[in-house]
Amino acid sequence: MIDKAGRPLKGLPLFGHACTKDLQPVFDLKWLRENPDAFDRALARRGQGPAAALLLALDQERRQVETRLQDEQQRRNRLSKEIGELKRTGADAGALMAEVASLKDGLRLGEEEQRQAQARLDEALASYPNILMDEVPDGPDDSYNVELRREGSPLLVNKAAHHADLGQSLGLDMAAGAKLSGARFAVLRGQMARLERAIGQLMLDVQTTENGYSETSVPFLVRDEALFGTAQLPKFAEDLFRTTAGPWLIPTAEVPLTNLVREEIVDEALLPLRFTSLTPCFRSEAGAAGKDTRGMFRVHQFPKVELVSITTPEQSAEEHERMLASAESILKKLGLAYRVVLLCGGDTGFASRKTYDIEVWLPGQNSYREISSCSNCGDFQARRMNARYRQASSKQTRFVHTLNGSGLAVGRTLVAIVENYQEADGSVTIPDALRPYTGFDRLVPHA
CATH class of the missing domain: 1.10.287.40 (Serine-tRNA synthetase, tRNA binding domain)
Structure with a gap:
């Protein structure tokens, strides 16, 4: 707890x-x-x-x-x-x-x-990170990341406001979140809460009906072994929340989804396996003291649609590109400008051998900010999980390759919509793709 x-x-x-x-x-x-x-x-x-x-x-x-x-x-x-x-x-x-x-x-x-x-x-x-792919650029920190391309044109927003300033009159209540649970928690009310739910539903529908992922409902509590398998343990225990009974709250659905193949031998004919899930995520943000303290960009609890692929070594590079495109498809439907960045060695996650970040344009912050990371972990997690597949030709077993990505972070997508589609009167226009899910076309400030 x-x-x-x-x-x-x-x-x-x-x-x-x-x-x-x-x-x-x-x-x-x-x-x-x-x-x-x-x-x-x-x-x-x-x-x-x-x-x-x-x-x-x-x-x-x-x-x-x-x-x-x-x-x-x-x-x-x-x-x-x-x-x-x-x-x-x-x-x-x-x-x-x-x-x-x-x-x-x-x-x-x-x-x-x-x-x-x-x-x-x-x-x-277990204390050493995955081996990077050759094409990952060298560098100690995010200033060495390489921008690969930009998609869409940033919307022109006159005197753009930060979502924390806009949200107070639209149903974003950080004060109530702090009263209930402490700093970095949010309460969403009325239309804002419905918008958050609509964003998650749109993402799931796109990933399942258009991008070929299988919707999967998973536990939000996992055992030590599951977190070891995806490499959150033992190194990153301080970033997690643990219950007094022992199990841990998931930091991302990557953990239960990837562990579905733990200690399994999968037939090659079934690969690739593609899973998606919309879950709450719980993170202590131990290393983020002082960062993004305003609003709901970095909070302890947030919903996210996760994408996980289980595949063969020969397919993993192509699957990585496919996963990236699947995450991008949501931003394209919402008309949000973004850029794709290849992370350098010093900024690549512990379990990943290559990671793309998608950064959405936020006019209220006058910058591109991360909204998705798509990582190819190779056989690093599979070895920790003893997850293998049986080759069709030789009947021998090999370790699978695992990939994961955000498809997308729901809260950050809500932030991007509020900041990009804000109007001079304080209202927010709902993108066309979301209107069938919200039932309204505008967030209207309350008196």
């Missing part, structure tokens, strides 16, 4: 090793052994120091323990056979039996040593 300031309750264990039990290594250890320099170069692109030597040392420690255990188990098996032969001939087997008993105790201790060595390796591996 959350405290009075909207922060996660403290005093709860954030992450347990049970999350990593029976999972595959989050990196291909064979590749890492053969390419330690390439791994360190990949980390350097994200501004991190070298780590291959540490990981390989932990890997070597684990392998040495395993080899010793195998040798001791083989000796125990051999001695057991010899004891049987001695007993059949009536010879004294006492010395060998004592050695077997000693080996049994040693094996028990060795198995615990092996579990600890594996846990140390797993914990270390």
Whole structure:
């Protein structure tokens, strides 16, 4: 649960090793052994120091323990056979039996040593981000992101007002949100609440009927394993809200949607799988202190339509472009200007190997602001989830590739509509595509 300031309750264990039990290594250890320099170069692109030597040392420690255990188990098996032969001939087997008993105790201790060595390796591996694709530009922060293109012309809004100033008379009540739950919560009333609902319905209809995603209703609470699978845990626990009972509130529907294939082997003929869901999202915004404190652009609870694709390595690049186009289609229907940005290494998310951001034009802020991120995670999440598919040709299994994107953030879309379609009298014109869902063509200020 959350405290009075909207922060996660403290005093709860954030992450347990049970999350990593029976999972595959989050990196291909064979590749890492053969390419330690390439791994360190990949980390350097994200501004991190070298780590291959540490990981390989932990890997070597684990392998040495395993080899010793195998040798001791083989000796125990051999001695057991010899004891049987001695007993059949009536010879004294006492010395060998004592050695077997000693080996049994040693094996028990060795198995615990092996579990600890594996846990140390797993914990270390889980702390490093995905390896970036070659085409991702280098750079330490968002100032190195590359604008790929702009779509649409920003609407001409005379003396554009910030949505926080407009919204007070239209039904946006930040004060009520703060009274109920603390800072960064909002209450929407009347037509504003209906507009928010209409935006989500439009997005779902477009993504399901036009873009081929399957609507999926998912839980809003998930277990540790699910958040580990999509890489929010263990690194980003402070960005999440946890209940006193243990489960976590989802930061995005990416978590339950992607985990639908956790510990599964999917037939290749079924791929790609495409899921979409409209859910509330809960984020502590631990790293956003002082940012976007006005209005509802950055809040702790917000609705979002999420897109998730599960596909093969050969299809993932094309699927990424398709997902981007699906997210863009909403902005085109709403007549909102935007730009597409390729994120640099220092700004790319932990689990992603390549990310496009879509930034919508907000005249009240005189800038483009993020409204969607579309990420290709490759097999990074699949390894954490042990999610595989069976190839049609060879019947062998491979890790799937996972992708996720916003299609779109509902609250930020509402902000964009309010700021772009504001009128001089304080009203807001509803875009044509939304009118069948709202039942009205204008937000009218109340007295």
